[in-house]
Every structure is written in structure tokens, then in C-alpha cells.
Amino acid sequence: MNKTELLNQVLERLQSDLLQARQAAQTAYETATHEENIAENKYDTLGLEASYLATGQARRAETIAQTLNSWKQLLLRPYSDQQGIGLGALVEVSDDAGNRQHLFLGPNGASMKLQQAGHSVQVLSPQAPLGRALLGKQVGEEITLQLASGVQLLEVLSVD
Template identity: 60%
Template sequence: MDKFLLQQQVLERLAEDLQQAEQAARAAHEVATHEENIAENKYDTLGLEAAYLATGQARRAEAIRQAMAHWRQFRPSPYDASKGIQLGALVCLVDADDKQQHLFLGPDGGSMKLLSGAQIVQVISREAPLGRALLGKCEGDEVLLPLAPHRQQFEVLRVD
């Protein structure tokens, strides 16, 4: 799997998300400021609700812009076994049922599933519970993820 291609896929997906958020913000703003939505009494809140929605969508768009900036600056480095898993690692985990899971540890804001060839790759940040549990681990190490009502256990099969 090519880390650069995965990074490009993340940026493309974030660009699509940004476009949707900006369109939603514009639409909500138009509803909020339309003359038919001027409040006639204290119970007429359509314009106010649309204004809140427009503000939320604008904040979402800004968060996506920041995530895109982080992903553009991101330079995944090769795996160094002396440091263990770090930001930029491609990790293959296996669980007790021999089910494999492929992960790409990246900057914040990129939590998504991508396709690399025939493999599904889950992009996670180091702030995610699994991302935190992986930091510093090496091939062959066990990773425990305590989740209610039980805990999940994985083995690090491969790291690139």
C-alpha cells in the first residue's frame, strides 16, 4: 500500500466533505435571511433555527479546512522498529478470530475508510482510542482496547 496515495484519497474525500458543508451553510444562510422567514411572533423560530444551522455548518467547514491543512503538511515517514508505531504507520492487526484489519495512522480529521487495491484501510488519528493504544507498539505486540462491555484484543501483524 502506498501511503502517498492514501493521503491523496483522504484529501480528496475531505475536499468533497468541505464542498458539501459549504453548500449546506449557504442554503441554511439563505433560509435564515429570506424575507418570508422573518419572525412574526416569539414562536416563529424558523429563521433563528436556520441561522444556528448555518453557523454550525460554517464551523464544520472550517474544521474540515484545518484537517485538510494538516493532511497537506503531513509527511509519513518509514516505519522505525526502534520507535514503534508512530504517526504515518500502516498497520495490519489480527484479532482472536484471525480477522485482519488494516489501519493508517494519520493526523486528526481523517477518520474514514479507503480502498487500496482490494484492501479496505481504516484511517484513524492518534487521538482515537485504538490510535493511542497502537503508539509505540511493534510487530508481534499485543494491543488491548478496553471497550464496554468487554475488551478487544489484537496482535500487530505487520507495520509499514
């Protein structure tokens, strides 16, 4: 698998999400300010509700823009045994049952699943419990995750 291609997929998805959020904010703003939505009495709240929606969509767009900027600044470095797993690492883990999972560790806010070379890759950040547990680990180490359903053990099989 190619980390540069994965990074490009994340950037494309975030750019698409940002465009959609900005369009949604603009639509809500236009609805809130349209002359037909001026309140005629205290029970006529369509314009007010649309303004709340516009504000929320604008905040969402700003959050996505910040996430996009964080990902644009991500430097993909080769794995180092001395430093262990860090941002930009592509990690393969296995659970007790032998189920394998590919993980791409990056900056915050871009939790998503991607497809590459016939494999599903989960994008996660150090803020996620699994992402936090991976930081600094090396090939062959085990990770213990406390989940609502119990404890899950994962072994780091490979890191790129």
C-alpha cells in the first residue's frame, strides 16, 4: 500500500466534505435571510431556525477546514524503530482471532475508511483510543484496548 496515495485520498475526501459544508451553510444563510422568511409573529420561527442552522454549518465548515490544513501539513516519514509508530504511519494489526486490520494514523478529525489495493484502511487520529495506544509502539508489540464489550488485544504486525 502507498501512504502518499492514502494521504491524497484523505485530502480529497476532506476537500469534498468542506465544499458540501460550505454549500449547506450558504443555503441555510439564504433561507434565513430570504424575505419570505421574515417572522410575522412570535410563532413564525423558520428564519430563526435557518439562522441557527447556518451558524452550525459555518462552524462545521471551519472545523473541516482546520482538519484539512492539519492533514496538508502532515509529513510522511519512514518508520523508525527508535521512535516507534507516529503520525503518518501505516500499521497492520491482528487480533486474537487472526483478523487483520490496516490503520493510517494522522492528525485529528479525519476518521474515515478508505480502500487501497483491495484492502480497507481505517484512518484514525491519536485522539482515538486505538490511535493513542499505537503511538510509540513497534512491530511485534501488543496493544491492550479497554472496550465496552471487554478487553481487546492487538498485535502490531507491520509498520510503514
